Amino acid sequence: MTEHDIELSVNGTEHELTVESRTLLVHALREELGYTGTNVGCESSTCGACTVHLDGDAVKSCTVLAAQADGSEIGTVEGLAEDGTYAPIQEGFQKEHGLQCGYCTPGMMLAANDLLERNPNPDEEEIREAIEGNLCRCTGYQNIVNAVEFAADEMDGGAEAAADGGEPVEGTRTSEDERSESSRRTKQVEGDD
Structure with missing residues (x-):
């Protein structure tokens, strides 16, 4: 060989x-x-x-x-993590419960991070399109979408603060309550067999 x-x-x-x-x-x-x-x-x-x-x-x-x-x-x-600190996408997956077994998670995070590097403020359709080549058998994808939205908000808040010379501010694109409500509705729909 x-x-x-x-x-x-x-x-x-x-x-x-x-x-x-x-x-x-x-x-x-x-x-x-x-x-x-x-x-x-x-x-x-x-x-x-x-x-x-x-x-x-x-x-x-x-x-x-x-x-x-x-x-x-x-x-x-x-x-992804620098100096032991989670990257926004890692934090999003943790806080938004974007993983269960975790097998797809590394690839899912890198696909999502690629999107966020090219488009720091994607809408839900753009997020779903960016991760469509990554399969997850556990989550139903909504929590993964929520995790990417969370990361975009975090990155946007950090960028706003850097431009203003101050501390990071919370993103404003999608509130945590809105993501939780969206996740709750998705679970209800998935549970209605």
């Missing part, structure tokens, strides 16, 4: 490794470099559990050969 010497920058840390030609990026990240937050699900680009950022774009790492990523900057779920 042909091997390749490659260099990857993962969450800002430089790595040099040797991989076989057939090694997928997801396996290089998990097995060679220890970034186990990136999950292996379908290995056919269906579920999105393996989503990472590759040179600034959200990609399913089960569809990229590690050798193709040579010289690239990779972002994984482990790189």
Whole structure:
């Protein structure tokens, strides 16, 4: 089997490794470099559990050969938090109950974070479109949408404060009460069989 010497920058840390030609990026990240937050699900680009950022774009790492990523900057779920502080998307998933079993969560967070980097104030339709390539068998998606809205509000509040030279302010797009009411209505609809 042909091997390749490659260099990857993962969450800002430089790595040099040797991989076989057939090694997928997801396996290089998990097995060679220890970034186990990136999950292996379908290995056919269906579920999105393996989503990472590759040179600034959200990609399913089960569809990229590690050798193709040579010289690239990779972002994984482990790189979202800085200095032990949750990133807004992580805080949103926690506060809005955007996870249950958690298997899809790393990929879901990275897909959502990709959206928020491109569009800091998405509407619900844009959020649903951004995460449509990521499957979740547990939550019914509404709490995930709420989590992304929460993150957008947090990021927007931080941006407003930075522009004003002050402390972060609470976002105003969707209130926590509105998200809770939306979540309650969704649970009622899902429960009506």
